[in-house]
Amino acid sequence: MLxxxxxxxxxxxxxxALYLVLPHRKQNWMLLVASYVFYGxxxxxxxxxxxxTTILDYVVSLRxxxxxxxxxxxxxxxLSVGINLGLLGVFKYFNFFVESFVELANHxxxxxxxxxxxxxxxxxxxxxxxxxxxxSIDVYRGQIAPPRxxxxxxxxxxxxxxxxxxxxxxxxYFLPQVVEPRQVDLDQVCRGAFLILYGLFKKAVIADGxxxxxxxxxxxxxxxxxxxxxVATYLFVLQIYCDFSGYTDIAxxxxxxxxxxLSKNFMTPFYSASPAEYWTxxxxxxxxxxKDYVYFPLALHYLRKGDGKLDExxxxxxxxxxxxxxxxxxxxxxxxxxxxGLMLIAWDLFKWPRSLKRxxxxxxxxxxxxxxxxxxxxxxxxxxxxxxxxxxxxxxxLVGRGGTRGFTIPTPPTATLLAxxxxxxxxxxxxxxSSDLFYRKWPDAARGVxxxxxxxxxxxxxxxxxxxxxxxxx
Amino acid sequence: xxxxxxxxxxxxxxxxxxLGAAGFVVLFLVCFEAAVWFAFTKTPLAHTSLRNFLWxxxxxxxxxxxxxxxxxxxxxxxLYAGWLRDGKIASLPLQADVxxxxxxxxxxxGRALSLLRPELTQRVIGGPGAPMNHTYAAYQEDKKTQRRxxxxxxxxxxxxxxxxxxxNRGSLYIDIPFPYFFPRYKLEGGRAVLAAxxxxxxxxxxxxxxxxxxxxERQLQVLEGNDAEYRRFFFASDVLDASVLxxxxxxxxSTRRLDAYSDDVRGPHGFRRDREAPQLVRALLRxxxxxxxxxNIRPIVFLVSTQGTGNxxxxxxxxxxxxxxxxxxxTEDSCRSDDARxxxxxxxxxxxxDAKFAERTLAIIDAAGAPASAxxx
Numbered sequence: 001m002l003x004x005x006x007x008x009x010x011x012x013x014x015x016x017a018l019y020l021v022l023p024h025r026k027q028n029w030m031l032l033v034a035s036y037v038f039y040g041x042x043x044x045x046x047x048x049x050x051x052x053t054t055i056l057d058y059v060v061s062l063r064x065x066x067x068x069x070x071x072x073x074x075x076x077x078x079l080s081v082g083i084n085l086g087l088l089g090v091f092k093y094f095n096f097f098v099e100s101f102v103e104l105a106n107h108x109x110x111x112x113x114x115x116x117x118x119x120x121x122x123x124x125x126x127x128x129x130x131x132x133x134x135x136s137i138d139v140y141r142g143q144i145a146p147p148r149x150x151x152x153x154x155x156x157x158x159x160x161x162x163x164x165x166x167x168x169x170x171x172x173y174f175l176p177q178v179v180e181p182r183q184v185d186l187d188q189v190c191r192g193a194f195l196i197l198y199g200l201f202k203k204a205v206i207a208d209g210x211x212x213x214x215x216x217x218x219x220x221x222x223x224x225x226x227x228x229x230x231v232a233t234y235l236f237v238l239q240i241y242c243d244f245s246g247y248t249d250i251a252x253x254x255x256x257x258x259x260x261x262l263s264k265n266f267m268t269p270f271y272s273a274s275p276a277e278y279w280t281x282x283x284x285x286x287x288x289x290x291k292d293y294v295y296f297p298l299a300l301h302y303l304r305k306g307d308g309k310l311d312e313x314x315x316x317x318x319x320x321x322x323x324x325x326x327x328x329x330x331x332x333x334x335x336x337x338x339x340x341g342l343m344l345i346a347w348d349l350f351k352w353p354r355s356l357k358r359x360x361x362x363x364x365x366x367x368x369x370x371x372x373x374x375x376x377x378x379x380x381x382x383x384x385x386x387x388x389x390x391x392x393x394x395x396x397x398l399v400g401r402g403g404t405r406g407f408t409i410p411t412p413p414t415a416t417l418l419a420x421x422x423x424x425x426x427x428x429x430x431x432x433x434s435s436d437l438f439y440r441k442w443p444d445a446a447r448g449v450x451x452x453x454x455x456x457x458x459x460x461x462x463x464x465x466x467x468x469x470x471x472x473x474x
Numbered sequence: 475x476x477x478x479x480x481x482x483x484x485x486x487x488x489x490x491x492x493l494g495a496a497g498f499v500v501l502f503l504v505c506f507e508a509a510v511w512f513a514f515t516k517t518p519l520a521h522t523s524l525r526n527f528l529w530x531x532x533x534x535x536x537x538x539x540x541x542x543x544x545x546x547x548x549x550x551x552x553l554y555a556g557w558l559r560d561g562k563i564a565s566l567p568l569q570a571d572v573x574x575x576x577x578x579x580x581x582x583x584g585r586a587l588s589l590l591r592p593e594l595t596q597r598v599i600g601g602p603g604a605p606m607n608h609t610y611a612a613y614q615e616d617k618k619t620q621r622r623x624x625x626x627x628x629x630x631x632x633x634x635x636x637x638x639x640x641x642n643r644g645s646l647y648i649d650i651p652f653p654y655f656f657p658r659y660k661l662e663g664g665r666a667v668l669a670a671x672x673x674x675x676x677x678x679x680x681x682x683x684x685x686x687x688x689x690x691e692r693q694l695q696v697l698e699g700n701d702a703e704y705r706r707f708f709f710a711s712d713v714l715d716a717s718v719l720x721x722x723x724x725x726x727x728s729t730r731r732l733d734a735y736s737d738d739v740r741g742p743h744g745f746r747r748d749r750e751a752p753q754l755v756r757a758l759l760r761x762x763x764x765x766x767x768x769x770n771i772r773p774i775v776f777l778v779s780t781q782g783t784g785n786x787x788x789x790x791x792x793x794x795x796x797x798x799x800x801x802x803x804x805t806e807d808s809c810r811s812d813d814a815r816x817x818x819x820x821x822x823x824x825x826x827x828d829a830k831f832a833e834r835t836l837a838i839i840d841a842a843g844a845p846a847s848a849x850x851x
Contacts, residue, residue, distance in 0.1 A: 444497075444498050463722075463728070
């Protein structure tokens with residue numbers, strides 16, 4: 001059930017109507033049932049996995065709290081993390097690792113035969129598994145106590161707006177919102193409605209509108225010109241940003257209608273001037289998860305070891321490789337992670353001259369932003385490519401080798417072309433004001449124009465071929 | 475005791491501001507409607523491509539009426555194309571080396587054949603984007619004439635497969651008018667049999683129907699009763715045609731319906747043979763090949779994979795081609811459908827691709843023992 005589908009509209013209308021008339025406890029029951037219906041819409045068999053994860057982590061969290069010995073607590077945590085990662089490993093990575101092993105063995109002259117297993121990847125498994133793991137760790141660290149009612153925990157894991165593609169919620173932030181009665185006010189409803197409208201605009205008008213143009217290079221056979229690759233990469237930057245942040249906006253908007261506040265996942269990421277800044281603006285919920293549960297523990301470990309400069313950078317590399325692997329079982333994602341890890345290290349090694357730092361921010365920062373944008377664009381080329389071989393071909397075409405000449409990318413739909421300036425303007429103002437709520441200070445007429453323009457462009461772009469959200473595959 | 479929490483509380487957010495902004499939204503939407511109407515009907519913008527974009531979501535009937543009401547249309551206007559009983563088929567030369575059936579791709583193949591071998595005589599019968607049921611019906615009309623042809627090229631496009639259960643292209647594609655209607659066939663015991671015929675079979679009859687509401691309504695009833703994809707909301711004109719926002723909604727709904735239908739007929743692994751449209755295409759193709767052979771005409775199947783459809787069309791009919799031992803030209807073998815460079819911006823193949831298809835066709839003709847007039851000089 002896609003957010004931009006008629007079924008979801010009906011589903012949301014029924015769920016919301018029930019939500020508004022039910023008391024808190026029953027609201028949570030109803031939301032849990034609705035979330036399971038929403039998830040089971042893809043494939044009812046997925047429900048077993050999420051139910052198992054939920055029960056496991058809830059029981060483990062109770063055992064962690066009940067345990068007095070540190071060793072026992074750690075064992076329970078290990079069980080939770082191990083089983084969660086094991087499930088993820090089986091469903092997402094099993095074929096990849098075995099295939100890679102077989103390839104390696106064959107290269108080494110050992111002839112190993114292997115028929116890949118047909119394992120269906122449950123939608124959103126990476127998102128809710130990470131959410132569940134963070135809960136177990138937070139309980140272990142004593143940062144949160146398990147909720148008294150299993151129902152509340154089950155809803156925390158399965159809450160339908162964010163279950164399949166995030167933002168990955170932390171128990172410390174989101175669980176209290178589930179446990180405590182919520183208040184829905186007009187302010188939240190208006191903000192939620194705007195987020196839904198803006199999210200749909202980004203997804204249906206821009207992301208779906210650009211899919212054809214991007215696919216004409218990345219999904220097509222044969223060589224491409226450097227210009228084709230250059231433009232397709234830039235368009236993919238826009239496409240994936242609008243696709244993923246559009247999903248997040250809709251998720252946040254739907255949650256807000258019910259009085260929930262989901263954490264932010266994007267904050268004008270393409271205005272980042274460095275890798276460190278980028279990861280505070282792009283897919284924030286994942287990068288902060290990795291930072292808290294992987295990077296910091298590793299950094300602490302290596303700091304204690306104190307074996308020199310190289311150790312200082314290992315956490316960067318390991319964290320980013322994990323981020324890459326989180327996205328999928330493919331060498332392209334691993335390369336993407338490695339690339340970002342190396343960028344973090346490179347930025348750390350390269351110190352900006354003090355005089356430049358002090359120089360007019362207006363002059364230098366835009367240049368740094370523009371430069372880092374190119375770095376990001378290349379990373380997304382790695383991310384979008386279908387194989388390592390294709391990465392090589394595309395990069396060679398970019399530098400004018402091995403490709404063809406000319407420009408073959410089809411023009412995106414009119415609505416998409418009209419929408420892009422509006423998106424860029426909105427993002428610029430969000431960056432300038434350091435908030436995406438800037439429009440709320442505008443006079444009524446200006447806000448009216450903004451909403452009307454989004455609405456008109458949404459209707460105009462509704463005819464773009466609808467595509468599944470890119471991040472559903474992760 | 476804790477006070478009950480109001481579930482829907484009014485907040486410090488100004489209700490007045492909300493109403494004010496909502497009022498402005500409505501006002502701007504109304505202004506947008508008025509501005510579009512004025513700019514694109516009363517100013518030179520009425521003749522721009524942007525106007526077409528804003529009217530894509532108008533009902534199919536309104537587009538047909540607009541086209542039919544244009545005075546002094548050239549003879550090659552789409553209004554006159556593809557009709558089965560307007561006398562055009564009967565007026566074709568009776569003798570030709572090759573008769574080409576199909577759609578614009580087949581016509582382009584004919585042009586490429588003429589360039590490569592001008593002495594090859596041709597008869598071309600088809601309609602823009604015509605599906606297999608039109609092609610078969612056109613062949614039936616052609617059979618009524620006393621024509622002679624050594625070869626027949628049967629054009630079949632991948633995009634036309636899903637339209638095999640329709641009686642007009644507008645039942646699925648409302649953006650651009652293709653006025654001609656064609657018969658509906660249904661499967662009976664594995665054979666395609668004629669189930670319904672259009673009441674309108676020429677441009678003159680279409681104009682007459684537009685002048686008489688009752689005649690047009692009867693035509694809509696034929697579509698309603700037989701065309702599997704006909705939906706009145708998309709086809710027949712109504713008051714929504716006057717609103718640009720309503721037109722956007724209609725176009726969005728129409729394209730989403732089309733996408734859902736296309737995905738249903740052609741899944742990720744090719745055309746689904748348990749759906750009616752692919753079954754009909756297979757039956758019609760088999761029947762046409764048999765009937766051509768019965769007339770002692772050598773069939774050549776021209777398989778056209780439109781952009782992004784892969785080799786699904788060949789996979790749909792390859793067993794028929796093998797069983798019938800029919801020579802074929804598959805566009806996918808020369809110009810891949812996933813390579814944008816195979817196509818022009820209007821989604822037809824490039825001249826280079828057409829030439830490759832023509833070369834293959836000529837090779838088949840030569841191998842089969844071409845008639846004297848068609849042999850290489």
